[in-house]
Amino acid sequence: MNEEEQHFGLTGTCSFCGDASVAHWTQRKTVEVCRECAETVLPVVIADAVISSDPAHHAERSLERVTSAYWKAVAGAVVRARDDRRSVAGEARE
DSSP: OOHHHHHHTOOSBOTTTOSBOSEEEESSSEEEEOHHHHHHTHHHHHHHHHHTTOHHHHHHHHHHHHHHHHHHHHHHHHHHHHHHHHHHHHHHHO
16 A cells, blocks of 8 residues: 555545546545546536536536536646656656
8 A cells, every 4th residue: 555545545446336446536535436437427426416406507507617627627637647757757767
C-alpha cells in the first residue's frame, strides 16, 4: 500500500461494483470508482440527486453545472497527467 492509499484509506476497489478502482474522491468518506461505473453509475446517481426535489426546475440547470464541472475536471486531469509524466521522465534522467 502506497502513501496515498494509506492516507485516504483506499482499498483499490470500486465502491459501486467491486472491480479495481482507477480514481477516488475524498470528502467525509472516500468513494472509489472504476472507469465503467464512472461512465454509467455516477451519472445515474447525479440525476437521482438532482431530480429528487423538483424535476422540471433542476434538470436543465444541473446539466449545465455538471457539464461545466466535468470539463474543468478534465482540464485538471490533463495537467496532472502531464505533470506526472514530466516527473517520471525527470526521475528517469537522474
